Amino acid sequence: MKIAIVGAGIGGLSLALALHERGLACDLYETIPEVREIGVGITLLPHAMRELAELGLQLQLEAAGIENLESVFFNRFGQFIYREPRGRHAGYELPEIGIHRGKLHRVLYEAVLQRLGAQHVHLDHRCVGVEQAAGSATIHFRSSSDAPLAPVHADVVVACDGVNSAVRRQFYPHEKLAFGGINTWRGVTVHRPILSGKSYLRVGSIETGKMVIYPIADNVDGQGNQLVNWVAEIRREGAPMNDWNKPGRPQDFAEIFKDWRFDWLDVPALIEGAGNIFEYPMVDRDPVPQWTFGRVTLLGDAAHPMYPRGSNGSAQAIIDARTLAQQLATAADGPGALSAYEALRLGPTSKIVETNRTMPPDFINIKVDELSGGKPFRHIDDLISQEELRRMSEEYKRIAGFSLDPSGK
Ligand SMILES: Cc1cc2nc3c(=O)[nH]c(=O)nc-3n(C[C@H](O)[C@H](O)[C@H](O)COP(=O)(O)OP(=O)(O)OC[C@H]3O[C@@H](n4cnc5c(N)ncnc54)[C@H](O)[C@@H]3O)c2cc1C
Numbered sequence: 312m313k314i315a316i317v318g319a320g321i322g323g324l325s326l327a328l329a330l331h332e333r334g335l336a337c338d339l340y341e342t343i344p345e346v347r348e349i350g351v352g353i354t355l356l357p358h359a360m361r362e363l364a365e366l367g368l369q370l371q372l373e374a375a376g377i378e379n380l381e382s383v384f385f386n387r388f389g390q391f392i393y394r395e396p397r398g399r400h401a402g403y404e405l406p407e408i409g410i411h412r413g414k415l416h417r418v419l420y421e422a423v424l425q426r427l428g429a430q431h432v433h434l435d436h437r438c439v440g441v442e443q444a445a446g447s448a449t450i451h452f453r454s455s456s457d458a459p460l461a462p463v464h465a466d467v468v469v470a471c472d473g474v475n476s477a478v479r480r481q482f483y484p485h486e487k488l489a490f491g492g493i494n495t496w497r498g499v500t501v502h503r504p505i506l507s508g509k510s511y512l513r514v515g516s517i518e519t520g521k522m523v524i525y526p527i528a529d530n531v532d533g534q535g536n537q538l539v540n541w542v543a544e545i546r547r548e549g550a551p552m553n554d555w556n557k558p559g560r561p562q563d564f565a566e567i568f569k570d571w572r573f574d575w576l577d578v579p580a581l582i583e584g585a586g587n588i589f590e591y592p593m594v595d596r597d598p599v600p601q602w603t604f605g606r607v608t609l610l611g612d613a614a615h616p617m618y619p620r621g622s623n624g625s626a627q628a629i630i631d632a633r634t635l636a637q638q639l640a641t642a643a644d645g646p647g648a649l650s651a652y653e654a655l656r657l658g659p660t661s662k663i664v665e666t667n668r669t670m671p672p673d674f675i676n677i678k679v680d681e682l683s684g685g686k687p688f689r690h691i692d693d694l695i696s697q698e699e700l701r702r703m704s705e706e707y708k709r710i711a712g713f714s715l716d717p718s719g720k
Pocket of ligand 1: 318322343349475476612
């Protein structure tokens, strides 16, 4: 079976490795002419690590990132709300890791080059459309200079071309990105370790300004400082959507955080210290009823782009990859495998897309703000019990597929 993968991001590369594990060959077609380490931090939850460990990448990823000890929630006055252990510290077999997206991408990319061979990775191939006739599919490409490239024929085409997927657009031409007024700015700052130096922090709420902060590399300067990833987020009614490609400007958001100087964290200093700031919109798409169209299917962000509020975008893409590889290795024919994969993955991922909108992990921060009227509180127990907060956190894990107790108790 000739399998063509469009897009060599996290999902496409994971799929190539999962197919290779099962003895299936494939070719990857990626729009960028040269692979560079782009992006900022990304969190690999235990269910993503389970898949990556199966691909033999656990040790490399552990070495390249930081294992989270705990997840801690604060309000915008720096008051403690809730804390829970994470990954192996919470009893999972596998760690939860904060890592630079570029490093994760590099580890996957190097593994693909080594295991499949560079001849199976075709850079500077921008997919512009897919056609199907009886018995095969044809993919059309253009180069970065917009020159048409030789079309590729395949038995099966997997579109892993991300949130702005050209292949998805072909099947859903009128679909729009869903933007609910939430913009984000991301950066990395060389900084002394915050709290345990292995803490994933959510401070404040999306309604009045929120910071997500976690370390992604240790001792980057020989003086014990870490590379600390941060994301500033705010919902503003009628706000224009942030760009993907523009550098972020502190004057667009730093004002919100100007008083966030706590004895354990100085947010203005964290923002000022950033090497680069990137702006991103918080967008997703409404779940669609179908990913598979004959010999073509969608995977990862192309299939189910979700708000990046639960660290699940990469995890779900990697789980898609293993599920699809398994179906391609066992089903009688390509189209049948693609349909079986869709049947297994469309329901669970649609539920996560919805939950990331309505009750993501930082719903805890929103709820506490509601209960306190957005004011400082005397003690969190006056508002809500730790047990109730734990239940809210567990519910998200159950829906996202990484609860230690899937019965939800
Ligand atoms: C440059 C970049 C930076 C990111 N940074 C972060 C980050 O800092 N933190 C975070 O949490 N998430 C980040 N993400 C998103 C995160 O990596 C994805 O949500 C997740 O990994 C899902 O994986 P995916 O393979 O579906 O999509 P992606 O990882 O986005 O991969 C899609 C791939 O398809 C390629 N592509 C797009 N269009 C075409 C086309 N027409 N033809 C061929 N190839 C095409 C893209 O270049 C990309 O390599 C980033 C994504 C990208 C592309």
